Amino acid sequence: MLSSDILELGVMDEDIDLFEGQYVVPEGISYNSYLILDEKTAVMDTVDSRRGGEFMEKAAAALKGRQPDYLVIHHVEPDHAGSLQMFLDAYPGVTLVGNAKTFQMLEQYFSLEGVSRLVVKDQDVLDLGKHHLHFIMAPMVHWPEVMMSYEDTEKILFSADAFGRFGGMETEPAAWDDEARRYYTNIVGKYGPQVQAVLKKAAGLDIACICPLHGPVLTDTIPHVLEKYQLWSTYTPEQDGILIAYASLHGNTEMGADRLADILDRMSGKDIMLADLARVDESEVLSAAFRYPVIVLCASTYNAGMMPAMETFLQHLKAKNLQKRVFGLVENGSWAPSAARCMRAELEKLKDVTLVEPVVTLRGAVKTGDDTALEALARSLLQAM
Ligand SMILES: Cc1cc2nc3c(=O)[nH]c(=O)nc-3n(C[C@H](O)[C@H](O)[C@H](O)COP(=O)(O)O)c2cc1C
Ligand SMILES: [Fe+2]
Ligand SMILES: [Fe+2]
Known part of the structure; x- marks a missing residue:
């Protein structure tokens, strides 16, 4: 639980042999998802279909009989949107929230006939009641449809794959760097300028908490992780050696x-x-x-x-x-x-x-x-x- 209104629905995958078909993950990898309970309810992303059943059980338990009003899709890659069909089957009345590219790409994986959708652009705001989601487009970090959202009441940045890490959600802050670096450099590394563009947008936000789609939720170490992203995305060496x-x-x-x-x-x-x-x-x-x-x-x-x-x-x-x-x-x-x-x-x-x-x-x-x-x-x- 992040706060009385925001819950974690993430699941852990310990037995995947290779993430994205190529990366060893000795500590496994988490697929994170979050639920905001307000006048309207919003689920932030689903998970890889490898853990879809477990995710749906967690979501149902957290919703306690309420219907999700929105499913926000920050990233279409199957490690996050992979359980969408399962989610739509259980909650056919949900409205999908994404940008124009999100829907274009989702339709390459799923049939969205009859599904309600809300198309958002950069700086659009979704009002949930007490909570408000401000959308920030993050193209090519590391797919074209990627977006983040900033919740202004609790000052949370839902950052998609950015600030993600191989390994579990419970990682100690001091242990973040190595597996976050290996994740960033291999998966996002090519897109330094695009990461720089998003870091500039994030610089104007008062962020108390970062909720990425993999690895731990970040609070106390935000200046540290922003500094690492600044170095990595500008290809600046991090350490003498x-x-x-x-x-x-x-x-x-x-x-x-x-x-x-x-x-x-x-x-x-x-x-x-x-x-x-x-x-x-x-x-x-x-x-x-x-x-x-x-x-x-x-x-x-x-x-x-x-x-x-x-x-x-x-x-x-x-x-x-x-x-x-x-x-x-x-x-x-x-x-x-x-x-x-x-x-x-x-x-x-x-x-x-x-x-x-x-x-x-x-x-x-x-x-x-x-x-x-x-x-x-x-x-x-x-x-x-
Ligand atoms: C399949 C094979 C191909 C090789 N091709 C070349 C070559 O084209 N030119 C060359 O100078 N040496 C070639 N060598 C020799 C190696 O580069 C040389 O034995 C070198 O000292 C090997 O260093 P190492 O012990 O670190 O492998 C070849 C060796 C093998 C086994
Ligand atoms: Fe991704
Ligand atoms: Fe991912």
């Missing part, structure tokens, strides 16, 4: 990455994260790329190209629009090393990237003689930070 991401066929490039990590540690004592791209969860490495200002890519040459895991990682950096970073390169090859040339070509597709010299070429095993080049690279990286 270096990500060394490597892809190695037989372990020699990995040894080179380890050696470079030792040298950097000795020279600077800065935070260093080593990631084997073929083995570490890729969403975790992408999240680290948003976190740190410096990224070193180390790859074996593979069929006149680079190891596929590195190729995929670079594609993801581009797809998420990662920018404003310093990069270093280490390659390995036995007869015609070409991984660095290929990695450089991919880096040229990113915005605002500095590639420091020297590019280090290893040939097979890492030898004592390679230290000079690795040390020179380490010095350049630290200077560029």
Whole structure:
């Protein structure tokens, strides 16, 4: 219960293997929904159909026999609108609230014949009695129809997927950052300018509480989470440190990455994260790329190209629009090393990237003689930070 009039209807999904078909969620994921009880009743979003039955039971218990007047649909993605049909079957008299795009997209999933609808625009207000919902369009955070709403009596921002987190609704405030960062960077990361536009709109609101569609309701930590969103959405590194991401066929490039990590540690004592791209969860490495200002890519040459895991990682950096970073390169090859040339070509597709010299070429095993080049690279990286 958020207040005497606002209740949580969210449900927890602990046994989903991959969220959105690709992200591991060791703590599970919650699909949040809220109920406002007033002269008119409003349900804020449904949940993934995987937990539709449980959600409908919670909704019925909270409504205590009342009919919901409105179902506000902040986001059509099936992890939220997935139980709409179930909801309409139980409450056929409900009015759906969304923007023009919401209804266009809903009709791609459901038949809305005979269903009552209220189409809202940016800054429209829905009067529930004591509570009033002000709609804020948030296009492409991260779907085109996304909107938020601000309830002015209790000062609550219903923020859709923004400020969401993998894991449960009961997360401790101190534990928010890592899984919220992994959620943001992988799911919303590409849309920094759109998030910036919404943050500007939110800056004028007095917000006491943020109710996202995943993870915990946020109250005391609002300045902290707004600051994180400000950094992430402007691709500003969050913390001093270096990500060394490597892809190695037989372990020699990995040894080179380890050696470079030792040298950097000795020279600077800065935070260093080593990631084997073929083995570490890729969403975790992408999240680290948003976190740190410096990224070193180390790859074996593979069929006149680079190891596929590195190729995929670079594609993801581009797809998420990662920018404003310093990069270093280490390659390995036995007869015609070409991984660095290929990695450089991919880096040229990113915005605002500095590639420091020297590019280090290893040939097979890492030898004592390679230290000079690795040390020179380490010095350049630290200077560029
Ligand atoms: C399937 C395969 C393809 C390779 N293609 C190339 C290549 O095109 N050019 C090259 O110089 N080395 C090539 N190599 C050799 C590796 O890049 C080289 O053995 C390197 O030292 C591997 O480093 P690692 O131990 O980190 O995997 C290839 C190796 C394998 C197994
Ligand atoms: Fe979404
Ligand atoms: Fe979502």
